[in-house]
Amino acid sequence: MRHITLLFLAGILLSFCSCRSDFETVASTGDLTFSKDTVYLDTVFTNLSSSTYTLKVYNHSKNDINIPTIKFNKGLNSKYRMSVDGAQGNQGKLFENVTLLAKDSLYIFIETTVETDNATPTEFLYTDQIEFDGGANLQKVELVTLVQDAILLYPNRNADGTTETLPIGNEKKNGFYLDKNDPIHGNELHFTNKKAYVIYGYAAVPEGETVTFDPGARVYFHANSGLIVSKKASIHINGSTSVTDKLENEVIFSSDRQQPDFAYVPGQWGTIWLQEGSVNNTIQNLTLKNATVGLLIEGNDGATVSIKNTQVYNCTHYGIQAKNGLIKGENIVINYTGEASLACTYGGNYKFTHCTFNNNWSSPGQVAVFISNYSTAATPETKDLTQATFNNCIIYGSYSNELFLSKKTGATFEYQFNNCLIKSNNTKDPLYQFDTDPVHYNTITLNKDPKFFNPNINNFNIDNTSSAFAKGNSTYLIPLDILGNTRTLPPDLGAYQNKPFPK
Template sequence: MPFYDNSDVQLIFSEDTVIFDTVFTTVGSVTKLFKVKNPYSQPVLINRIYIAGGKDSDFRINVDGASGNYHEDVEIRAKDSIYVFVEVTVDPNNQTNPMIITDSVIFEINGKMFDVDLVAWGQDAYFYPLTIFEAGNSYTLANDKPHVFYGWAVVDSSACLILQEGTRLHFHKGSGILVYKDACIKSLGTVENPVIIQGDRLEYDYYDVPNQWERIWLSATSRDNVFQNTIIKNANVGIQVDSVGTTQEGLPTLTLINTKIENMSGVGLLAQGSEVVAVNSVFANCGLYCAALIYGGSYEFIHCTFANYWSHSARDNGLLLLNNYYESVNKQIVVRDLTKADFKNCIVYGNKDEEIELDKDASGTFNYLFSYCLLKTQQNTSSANFNNITANPSQVTVDGNSHDPVFQDYENYNYQLFDQSAALNKGNASYTNLLLNYTSSTNDIKDNPRSDGAPDLGAYEYIP
């Protein structure tokens, strides 16, 4: 069958512009594609397909399986289509601000020319292979450009890694931070300019993909670790705090203030016989547990939100686990006392009927308290371990539709409250004042005041 060769030829493109979200310099993007359709009952012959920028372009194309930025005599059969795949790698230019990269794919056929625009945002960065912050020294990372790690970042003995406000850390698959004995990490963001720790793929398709990197690992005897106004997302484990194998005096410490740990394939906060304080913080959307407080320890949570609506796979367990023992390599049960696990003015809520798991060895101490909390649980909330509990609130109606009784929009990871939330005005003001032991005010995670004497539960105060 002859080719359609009229000068009025048209091609149909599935996209007129292909846009890439921010891509780090020297790091290849995801592959995007668009489709080119022949609307005619005869085949068409595209004389040339090429990138306008030629060999110097940051973009690369593959036309129906054939790589290269220049192609001739590409046939599209009658009423059929071809696919054009596009990637981009941005050259570094030592700019601190994102740069825009543009080009186009040109199609020449029967004396006519068509084009599809290509647009990418490029971001220069500091790049690291396996990195050791050497023992005994203090390191403050610059906050002018992102830091991208392709191996573990090890904070060696007695060293301290300081992340100032606005610092952005990005970790490649399998990498993370290891804080060694007597070392510490201090992440000191602000409400306006938080520290962000996540994977190294910034394209929108990766926005909420878990397990992009490994974890922040605070080893046994690391001390005085602080995360303040920090967002940690899309890893396997958010923060792991160890103490197994150390004496009671060797417990690591971790303080979380106005911090979000979200979207982990495994556990948000994995605390193993450790000492943790968290205030105004959010633990959300994890495949196993938002918080697993195991092998004993001492824990205090004030105005924290624990929320789990994990949808990437089946979730068979609750979002919160408390435990006071472990099984040794010799199959012996080793009891480690849970001296304290206090939850005050907190929310523990998700889409499972039971979101609280209590795994207790009766021969050890197992002290826990939920006071002035909203819970999703089948536990006996009349027992001494529970005080002033709002349990299992019913769905509410908003604009004629059934609505989650607690959160504004959990489907979009928004765990703020709304005007009918069951968590409104249920807090204890004396617990709110305990925030002053760790922060300069009793304001919420977004710096909204809790000033009406009837604080809302969780990390967010509802503001009409």
């Protein structure tokens, strides 16, 4: 009997559902609400598709409604396209008779591919509106996109249809050599500040050539892209001090994902790789963000890599990774890296002055500075670390030990820290005798908070309440800080001269 009752109820329910093959809707009354009044698609590069942005549309009424039309104000000529709950409509531009149930919502996904010619000449903005219904019930959501003109650099297609590749390590990846006589772009080895550059794949500097970046150059890398400086080739990054927060004279390397949600996401592109045998490399006033490894510097055959006034942020593995490198660094700031902000491995020769090496990565395995004289992946396994000197530097972060020294027998291991603020609790290890080893440590400020302004957004300014305030030694003075401010005596530790924090 119980089974018969259940079957009878199921039959009634099925009969009710089958009678309602279509929802009974009422016309839209212009009372839709939206997750945003304006959708900003952020910066896109000319002729490149944007990321996908979301708009949510709500029906708060008790009725299922019918929206007669959802369309762009510019109609089928709009440079925007959308899908409505997965439907593509007419060319992604026009949707008719869209049903929205009571107390429900629908998703609209929006993209654009636009040229600078379509934008307003003075503001470089491309705008449109999504229109819901019409007449007295018309509702609108604004769309705004900043369009940036760009030079696109990418691998060519070979005659057999395959993509041009470069040997990278033991494998081949999509890549190409920069050409100083390119028929389309002219000198690809000279990056100016006239237009932005977007690089697909790995761009390589040919042997014997120099790639130059003017002040204000902007280079954006797509996923799995980077820059390689080959043997006997050089890189000259010639940024200079900016006078505004727009960093107008800074050279910037970043991901081509320009929307705010990706501003602090590591690993969006590859690396800047100074290969073994590259020469005469100079880097000044560079900001590099969101790479896998920021700067990868291999043995330089006695040629010093000069790095000044440089910031490296949000890298999956390392900010600067040197393998038997030769580096002189001044006013460098690195933060938020998955393994080490600065890694000086497999020996080499390094001197850093007035640098801030911090690491606020969330896992406890990261460090700010890692130094070793060996590599398990190389032959021979050890090489001499002839110098690793840090003067007036800050080595800090979210972990209890932000300095990691790793020494193997078979090669020298020379290191020295002078007037540095260091976070470490390894005081029982013979490599970390901060107070009793004057050969390796002089005037160390241990485990004191430097009180950075906001390391979570990579702001490492300090004020006069910082433990780094006036703790430097004038013997190692770099007269100007990373922003071009004059240092006072005695100088502060790290890359920044103190100033009052904004209120």
